Amino acid sequence: MTKTPPDQKRDHGGGLDAAMAQFGGLRGDWIDLSTGINPTPFPLPEIPARFWQALPDSGDQMALKAAARQFWSIPDRAEIAAASGVSALIAALPRLEKPASVGIAHPTYNEHAASFAAFGWDVETRPAQANVYVHPNNPDGRLWARETILANHKTLTIIDESFCDISPKDSHIDLAQRSGFVVLKGLGKFWGLAGVRLGFAAARPETIIALEQMLGPWAVSGPAQHIGRAALSDTSWADETRIQLSQDAARLDQIVTQKFGVYPRGTTLFRLYDVADAQACFEKLARARILSRIFPYSKKLIRLGLPGPTADWARLQQVLE
DSSP states (O other): OOOOOTTOOSOOSOOHHHHHHHHOOOGGGOEEOSSOOOSSOOOOOOOOTHHHHSOOOHHHHHHHHHHHHHHHTOOTTOEEEEESSHHHHHHHGGGGSOSOEEEEOSSSOTHHHHHHHHTTOEEESSOOSEEEEESSOTTTOOOOOHHHHHHHOSSEEEEEOTTGGGOGGGOOGGGGGSTTEEEEEESSSTTSOGGGOOEEEEEOHHHHHHHHHHHOSOOSOHHHHHHHHHHHHOHHHHHHHHHHHHHHHHHHHHHHHHHHOOOOEEOSSEEEEEOSOHHHHHHHHHHTTEEOEEOTTOSSEEEEEOOOSHHHHHHHHHHHO
């Protein structure tokens, strides 16, 4: 069997502390384009004091799940688990089955492979007993066809839709009602609320019961319950944000391709570019206090998230020119 590839470590975007240690500057000097987090986040609602002072209430948890069910059109025959971020669910999912082999096409978000390997699974790059699909894929934006997912399904299929809220029509959420399927959702990327730490799993009731037993009581804080319910209930904000993200992604492509002449890939939350020397581009941007993302498995790929304020756009364009 193919073991976890050596370059699939738990490396992520972000990490401004490390960037500052290497290239200098203060946190406020930097533009962090290393993640796929929406730079214009959902506006936080006022949080009543009770959410800070009391343990999370079951009624608030039920209201949060109801909002999630409606927003994502989760099938009636599927249930929902809420957790402190999608990463908490990723860490728990390998425990649903006895360790065997898991198929995870490479390259992709490396946390899935690391979590399965930590529980004794053999990680393969071809379809296996269990399979993971990041949909759309990070970092190249690949969308997985329903036919492919169904054809490879055996005992456990995980569909990570952390970035799929940019395009709801591409979601495979209807598969959550089928035995052995788990669909993951979260508020970190599209809503720009990674710090809230709120993720969801949709699956058959027996799978959700098992996940919730692993997660334990109070898996979601009271403030996160309140913020999540507000965000998932605001469909107008979501519709307007999809339009804005599409426009900003096209703008970023225009800026970068004028300099490098490369064909962009990715999603409207992050763009992936082929360049002659990714490390050199990374360092050039970092010296200007702009953090990008490069990958240990490629010398040519560099990923950029979207700038936020007008000044950030202007600074990026100036550095590239």
